[in-house]
Amino acid sequence: MVPLMDDLRLCSVRKLDELDRRFCFEIFSVHTSCILQADSELSRHSWIEAMQSTINSAYRDSHLLDNWGQGPEVGALPSEGRNAFSDGRRVLEQSLRVPGNHLCCDCGRSDPRWASINLGITLCIECSGIHRGLGVHQSKVRSLTLDTWEPELLKLLCALGNDTVNHIYEAETEHSGMTKPTAESSR
Structure with missing residues:
Protein backbone atom coordinates (compact mmCIF):
# COMPACT_ATOMS: atom_id res chain seq x y z
CA MET A 1 0.00 0.00 0.00
CA SER A 62 7.99 13.85 16.74
CA HIS A 63 11.47 13.05 18.02
CA LEU A 64 14.88 14.48 17.31
CA LEU A 65 16.27 12.79 14.23
CA ASP A 66 19.43 10.80 14.75
CA ASN A 67 20.54 11.63 11.22
CA TRP A 68 19.50 14.74 9.33
CA GLY A 69 20.02 12.90 6.05
CA GLN A 70 20.61 14.61 2.76
CA GLY A 71 19.66 18.18 1.99
CA PRO A 72 20.70 21.71 2.92
CA GLU A 73 23.26 22.05 5.64
CA VAL A 74 21.59 23.66 8.62
CA GLY A 75 24.45 23.60 11.05
CA ALA A 76 25.09 21.73 14.23
CA LEU A 77 22.22 20.34 16.24
CA PRO A 78 22.08 20.10 19.99
CA SER A 79 23.24 16.79 21.34
CA GLU A 80 21.52 16.88 24.72
CA GLY A 81 19.30 13.82 24.38
CA ARG A 82 15.96 13.74 22.59
CA ASN A 83 14.70 17.21 23.52
CA ALA A 84 13.34 19.96 21.31
CA PHE A 85 15.72 22.44 19.71
CA SER A 86 14.79 25.62 21.56
CA ASP A 87 17.76 28.01 21.47
CA GLY A 88 16.05 31.00 19.83
CA ARG A 89 19.23 32.69 18.63
CA ARG A 90 20.46 29.52 16.93
CA VAL A 91 17.07 28.88 15.30
CA LEU A 92 17.04 32.43 13.98
CA GLU A 93 20.61 32.17 12.65
CA GLN A 94 19.91 28.83 10.95
CA SER A 95 16.69 30.01 9.31
CA LEU A 96 18.13 33.30 8.05
CA ARG A 97 20.99 31.50 6.20
CA VAL A 98 18.49 30.19 3.64
CA PRO A 99 18.14 32.30 0.46
CA GLY A 100 15.28 34.76 0.82
CA ASN A 101 14.63 34.07 4.50
CA HIS A 102 16.25 37.36 5.58
CA LEU A 103 13.08 39.10 4.26
CA CYS A 104 9.42 38.49 5.08
CA CYS A 105 8.07 36.00 2.52
CA ASP A 106 4.84 37.98 2.06
CA CYS A 107 5.74 41.67 2.17
CA GLY A 108 9.55 41.77 1.90
CA ARG A 109 10.14 43.56 5.24
CA SER A 110 13.65 42.86 6.53
CA ASP A 111 14.57 41.01 9.72
CA PRO A 112 11.62 38.58 10.09
CA ARG A 113 11.20 36.98 13.52
CA TRP A 114 8.26 34.66 12.82
CA ALA A 115 7.70 31.59 10.65
CA SER A 116 4.89 29.50 9.23
CA ILE A 117 6.02 26.01 10.15
CA ASN A 118 3.85 24.14 7.66
CA LEU A 119 4.67 26.46 4.75
CA GLY A 120 8.39 26.69 5.58
CA ILE A 121 8.63 30.50 5.38
CA THR A 122 9.77 33.41 7.54
CA LEU A 123 7.44 36.32 8.27
CA CYS A 124 7.45 39.77 9.84
CA ILE A 125 5.24 40.45 12.88
CA GLU A 126 2.48 42.06 10.77
CA CYS A 127 2.26 39.21 8.25
CA SER A 128 2.48 36.62 11.04
CA GLY A 129 -0.69 38.15 12.50
CA ILE A 130 -2.41 37.82 9.14
CA HIS A 131 -1.29 34.19 8.88
CA ARG A 132 -2.61 33.50 12.40
CA GLY A 133 -5.96 34.88 11.24
CA LEU A 134 -6.05 32.34 8.40
CA GLY A 135 -6.27 29.51 10.93
CA VAL A 136 -3.89 26.66 11.70
CA HIS A 137 -5.33 24.57 8.88
CA GLN A 138 -3.70 27.09 6.50
CA SER A 139 -0.67 28.43 8.36
CA LYS A 140 0.87 27.44 11.71
CA VAL A 141 2.83 30.41 13.04
CA ARG A 142 5.71 30.26 15.53
CA SER A 143 8.26 32.72 16.79
CA LEU A 144 11.80 32.10 15.57
CA THR A 145 13.20 33.33 18.87
CA LEU A 146 10.59 32.63 21.57
CA ASP A 147 9.06 29.25 20.71
CA THR A 148 10.49 25.75 20.92
CA TRP A 149 11.62 24.31 17.58
CA GLU A 150 11.93 20.62 16.88
CA PRO A 151 14.80 19.77 14.51
CA GLU A 152 12.38 18.42 11.89
CA LEU A 153 10.58 21.77 11.69
CA LEU A 154 13.83 23.71 11.45
CA LYS A 155 14.94 21.34 8.71
CA LEU A 156 11.71 22.03 6.79
CA LEU A 157 12.19 25.77 7.16
CA CYS A 158 15.76 25.47 5.90
CA ALA A 159 14.87 23.04 3.11
CA LEU A 160 12.11 25.18 1.63
CA GLY A 161 12.67 28.83 2.43
CA ASN A 162 11.00 31.96 1.14
CA ASP A 163 12.50 31.95 -2.36
CA THR A 164 11.35 28.41 -3.12
CA VAL A 165 7.89 28.84 -1.62
CA ASN A 166 7.32 32.17 -3.39
CA HIS A 167 8.41 30.60 -6.66
CA ILE A 168 5.67 27.98 -6.21
CA TYR A 169 2.83 30.11 -4.82
CA GLU A 170 3.45 33.22 -6.90
CA ALA A 171 4.12 31.48 -10.22
CA GLU A 172 0.94 32.84 -11.80
CA THR A 173 0.76 36.31 -10.22
CA GLU A 174 2.34 38.11 -13.19
CA HIS A 175 -0.14 36.58 -15.62
CA SER A 176 -3.17 37.22 -13.41
CA GLY A 177 -2.47 40.92 -12.83
CA MET A 178 -2.13 40.44 -9.07
CA THR A 179 0.54 42.39 -7.23
CA LYS A 180 2.59 41.24 -4.28
CA PRO A 181 2.05 43.19 -1.04
CA THR A 182 4.90 45.33 0.26
CA ALA A 183 5.84 46.44 3.77
CA GLU A 184 3.83 49.61 3.13
CA SER A 185 0.65 47.77 2.05
CA SER A 186 -2.38 48.00 4.33
CA ARG A 187 -3.49 44.93 6.20
Missing part, protein backbone atom coordinates in the same frame (compact mmCIF):
# COMPACT_ATOMS: atom_id res chain seq x y z
CA VAL A 2 1.36 3.43 -0.97
CA PRO A 3 0.86 6.19 1.63
CA LEU A 4 -1.09 9.28 0.53
CA MET A 5 1.39 11.66 2.15
CA ASP A 6 5.05 11.18 3.04
CA ASP A 7 4.91 13.16 6.28
CA LEU A 8 1.73 14.45 7.91
CA ARG A 9 3.66 17.20 9.69
CA LEU A 10 3.92 18.95 6.32
CA CYS A 11 0.19 18.71 5.59
CA SER A 12 -3.00 20.66 6.12
CA VAL A 13 -6.62 19.66 5.60
CA ARG A 14 -9.60 21.74 4.48
CA LYS A 15 -13.23 21.39 3.51
CA LEU A 16 -14.04 21.74 -0.22
CA ASP A 17 -17.50 23.13 -0.99
CA GLU A 18 -16.75 24.56 -4.43
CA LEU A 19 -16.65 21.17 -6.18
CA ASP A 20 -19.53 19.51 -8.04
CA ARG A 21 -19.32 16.55 -5.68
CA ARG A 22 -20.66 16.80 -2.15
CA PHE A 23 -18.81 16.23 1.14
CA CYS A 24 -15.28 16.57 -0.32
CA PHE A 25 -12.19 17.59 1.61
CA GLU A 26 -8.54 18.04 0.67
CA ILE A 27 -5.34 16.94 2.35
CA PHE A 28 -2.46 18.97 0.94
CA SER A 29 1.19 19.83 1.37
CA VAL A 30 3.63 21.95 -0.58
CA HIS A 31 4.39 18.98 -2.85
CA THR A 32 1.06 17.19 -3.31
CA SER A 33 -2.67 17.24 -2.78
CA CYS A 34 -5.34 14.59 -2.35
CA ILE A 35 -9.11 15.19 -2.61
CA LEU A 36 -11.31 12.73 -0.74
CA GLN A 37 -15.08 12.37 -0.49
CA ALA A 38 -17.04 11.37 2.59
CA ASP A 39 -20.54 9.94 2.52
CA SER A 40 -22.15 12.67 4.65
CA GLU A 41 -21.48 16.10 6.12
CA LEU A 42 -21.06 14.56 9.56
CA SER A 43 -18.58 12.02 8.20
CA ARG A 44 -16.60 14.76 6.40
CA HIS A 45 -16.48 16.83 9.59
CA SER A 46 -15.25 13.78 11.54
CA TRP A 47 -12.56 13.03 8.94
CA ILE A 48 -11.32 16.64 8.95
CA GLU A 49 -11.19 16.75 12.75
CA ALA A 50 -9.38 13.41 12.85
CA MET A 51 -6.84 14.55 10.24
CA GLN A 52 -6.20 17.87 12.03
CA SER A 53 -5.78 16.02 15.32
CA THR A 54 -3.39 13.53 13.71
CA ILE A 55 -1.33 16.31 12.11
CA ASN A 56 -1.11 18.12 15.46
CA SER A 57 -0.14 14.85 17.20
CA ALA A 58 2.59 14.26 14.62
CA TYR A 59 4.13 17.61 15.66
CA ARG A 60 3.86 16.88 19.38
CA ASP A 61 5.12 13.31 19.14
Whole structure:
Protein backbone atom coordinates (compact mmCIF):
# COMPACT_ATOMS: atom_id res chain seq x y z
CA MET A 1 0.00 0.00 0.00
CA VAL A 2 1.36 3.43 -0.97
CA PRO A 3 0.86 6.19 1.63
CA LEU A 4 -1.09 9.28 0.53
CA MET A 5 1.39 11.66 2.15
CA ASP A 6 5.05 11.18 3.04
CA ASP A 7 4.91 13.16 6.28
CA LEU A 8 1.73 14.45 7.91
CA ARG A 9 3.66 17.20 9.69
CA LEU A 10 3.92 18.95 6.32
CA CYS A 11 0.19 18.71 5.59
CA SER A 12 -3.00 20.66 6.12
CA VAL A 13 -6.62 19.66 5.60
CA ARG A 14 -9.60 21.74 4.48
CA LYS A 15 -13.23 21.39 3.51
CA LEU A 16 -14.04 21.74 -0.22
CA ASP A 17 -17.50 23.13 -0.99
CA GLU A 18 -16.75 24.56 -4.43
CA LEU A 19 -16.65 21.17 -6.18
CA ASP A 20 -19.53 19.51 -8.04
CA ARG A 21 -19.32 16.55 -5.68
CA ARG A 22 -20.66 16.80 -2.15
CA PHE A 23 -18.81 16.23 1.14
CA CYS A 24 -15.28 16.57 -0.32
CA PHE A 25 -12.19 17.59 1.61
CA GLU A 26 -8.54 18.04 0.67
CA ILE A 27 -5.34 16.94 2.35
CA PHE A 28 -2.46 18.97 0.94
CA SER A 29 1.19 19.83 1.37
CA VAL A 30 3.63 21.95 -0.58
CA HIS A 31 4.39 18.98 -2.85
CA THR A 32 1.06 17.19 -3.31
CA SER A 33 -2.67 17.24 -2.78
CA CYS A 34 -5.34 14.59 -2.35
CA ILE A 35 -9.11 15.19 -2.61
CA LEU A 36 -11.31 12.73 -0.74
CA GLN A 37 -15.08 12.37 -0.49
CA ALA A 38 -17.04 11.37 2.59
CA ASP A 39 -20.54 9.94 2.52
CA SER A 40 -22.15 12.67 4.65
CA GLU A 41 -21.48 16.10 6.12
CA LEU A 42 -21.06 14.56 9.56
CA SER A 43 -18.58 12.02 8.20
CA ARG A 44 -16.60 14.76 6.40
CA HIS A 45 -16.48 16.83 9.59
CA SER A 46 -15.25 13.78 11.54
CA TRP A 47 -12.56 13.03 8.94
CA ILE A 48 -11.32 16.64 8.95
CA GLU A 49 -11.19 16.75 12.75
CA ALA A 50 -9.38 13.41 12.85
CA MET A 51 -6.84 14.55 10.24
CA GLN A 52 -6.20 17.87 12.03
CA SER A 53 -5.78 16.02 15.32
CA THR A 54 -3.39 13.53 13.71
CA ILE A 55 -1.33 16.31 12.11
CA ASN A 56 -1.11 18.12 15.46
CA SER A 57 -0.14 14.85 17.20
CA ALA A 58 2.59 14.26 14.62
CA TYR A 59 4.13 17.61 15.66
CA ARG A 60 3.86 16.88 19.38
CA ASP A 61 5.12 13.31 19.14
CA SER A 62 7.99 13.85 16.74
CA HIS A 63 11.47 13.05 18.02
CA LEU A 64 14.88 14.48 17.31
CA LEU A 65 16.27 12.79 14.23
CA ASP A 66 19.43 10.80 14.75
CA ASN A 67 20.54 11.63 11.22
CA TRP A 68 19.50 14.74 9.33
CA GLY A 69 20.02 12.90 6.05
CA GLN A 70 20.61 14.61 2.76
CA GLY A 71 19.66 18.18 1.99
CA PRO A 72 20.70 21.71 2.92
CA GLU A 73 23.26 22.05 5.64
CA VAL A 74 21.59 23.66 8.62
CA GLY A 75 24.45 23.60 11.05
CA ALA A 76 25.09 21.73 14.23
CA LEU A 77 22.22 20.34 16.24
CA PRO A 78 22.08 20.10 19.99
CA SER A 79 23.24 16.79 21.34
CA GLU A 80 21.52 16.88 24.72
CA GLY A 81 19.30 13.82 24.38
CA ARG A 82 15.96 13.74 22.59
CA ASN A 83 14.70 17.21 23.52
CA ALA A 84 13.34 19.96 21.31
CA PHE A 85 15.72 22.44 19.71
CA SER A 86 14.79 25.62 21.56
CA ASP A 87 17.76 28.01 21.47
CA GLY A 88 16.05 31.00 19.83
CA ARG A 89 19.23 32.69 18.63
CA ARG A 90 20.46 29.52 16.93
CA VAL A 91 17.07 28.88 15.30
CA LEU A 92 17.04 32.43 13.98
CA GLU A 93 20.61 32.17 12.65
CA GLN A 94 19.91 28.83 10.95
CA SER A 95 16.69 30.01 9.31
CA LEU A 96 18.13 33.30 8.05
CA ARG A 97 20.99 31.50 6.20
CA VAL A 98 18.49 30.19 3.64
CA PRO A 99 18.14 32.30 0.46
CA GLY A 100 15.28 34.76 0.82
CA ASN A 101 14.63 34.07 4.50
CA HIS A 102 16.25 37.36 5.58
CA LEU A 103 13.08 39.10 4.26
CA CYS A 104 9.42 38.49 5.08
CA CYS A 105 8.07 36.00 2.52
CA ASP A 106 4.84 37.98 2.06
CA CYS A 107 5.74 41.67 2.17
CA GLY A 108 9.55 41.77 1.90
CA ARG A 109 10.14 43.56 5.24
CA SER A 110 13.65 42.86 6.53
CA ASP A 111 14.57 41.01 9.72
CA PRO A 112 11.62 38.58 10.09
CA ARG A 113 11.20 36.98 13.52
CA TRP A 114 8.26 34.66 12.82
CA ALA A 115 7.70 31.59 10.65
CA SER A 116 4.89 29.50 9.23
CA ILE A 117 6.02 26.01 10.15
CA ASN A 118 3.85 24.14 7.66
CA LEU A 119 4.67 26.46 4.75
CA GLY A 120 8.39 26.69 5.58
CA ILE A 121 8.63 30.50 5.38
CA THR A 122 9.77 33.41 7.54
CA LEU A 123 7.44 36.32 8.27
CA CYS A 124 7.45 39.77 9.84
CA ILE A 125 5.24 40.45 12.88
CA GLU A 126 2.48 42.06 10.77
CA CYS A 127 2.26 39.21 8.25
CA SER A 128 2.48 36.62 11.04
CA GLY A 129 -0.69 38.15 12.50
CA ILE A 130 -2.41 37.82 9.14
CA HIS A 131 -1.29 34.19 8.88
CA ARG A 132 -2.61 33.50 12.40
CA GLY A 133 -5.96 34.88 11.24
CA LEU A 134 -6.05 32.34 8.40
CA GLY A 135 -6.27 29.51 10.93
CA VAL A 136 -3.89 26.66 11.70
CA HIS A 137 -5.33 24.57 8.88
CA GLN A 138 -3.70 27.09 6.50
CA SER A 139 -0.67 28.43 8.36
CA LYS A 140 0.87 27.44 11.71
CA VAL A 141 2.83 30.41 13.04
CA ARG A 142 5.71 30.26 15.53
CA SER A 143 8.26 32.72 16.79
CA LEU A 144 11.80 32.10 15.57
CA THR A 145 13.20 33.33 18.87
CA LEU A 146 10.59 32.63 21.57
CA ASP A 147 9.06 29.25 20.71
CA THR A 148 10.49 25.75 20.92
CA TRP A 149 11.62 24.31 17.58
CA GLU A 150 11.93 20.62 16.88
CA PRO A 151 14.80 19.77 14.51
CA GLU A 152 12.38 18.42 11.89
CA LEU A 153 10.58 21.77 11.69
CA LEU A 154 13.83 23.71 11.45
CA LYS A 155 14.94 21.34 8.71
CA LEU A 156 11.71 22.03 6.79
CA LEU A 157 12.19 25.77 7.16
CA CYS A 158 15.76 25.47 5.90
CA ALA A 159 14.87 23.04 3.11
CA LEU A 160 12.11 25.18 1.63
CA GLY A 161 12.67 28.83 2.43
CA ASN A 162 11.00 31.96 1.14
CA ASP A 163 12.50 31.95 -2.36
CA THR A 164 11.35 28.41 -3.12
CA VAL A 165 7.89 28.84 -1.62
CA ASN A 166 7.32 32.17 -3.39
CA HIS A 167 8.41 30.60 -6.66
CA ILE A 168 5.67 27.98 -6.21
CA TYR A 169 2.83 30.11 -4.82
CA GLU A 170 3.45 33.22 -6.90
CA ALA A 171 4.12 31.48 -10.22
CA GLU A 172 0.94 32.84 -11.80
CA THR A 173 0.76 36.31 -10.22
CA GLU A 174 2.34 38.11 -13.19
CA HIS A 175 -0.14 36.58 -15.62
CA SER A 176 -3.17 37.22 -13.41
CA GLY A 177 -2.47 40.92 -12.83
CA MET A 178 -2.13 40.44 -9.07
CA THR A 179 0.54 42.39 -7.23
CA LYS A 180 2.59 41.24 -4.28
CA PRO A 181 2.05 43.19 -1.04
CA THR A 182 4.90 45.33 0.26
CA ALA A 183 5.84 46.44 3.77
CA GLU A 184 3.83 49.61 3.13
CA SER A 185 0.65 47.77 2.05
CA SER A 186 -2.38 48.00 4.33
CA ARG A 187 -3.49 44.93 6.20
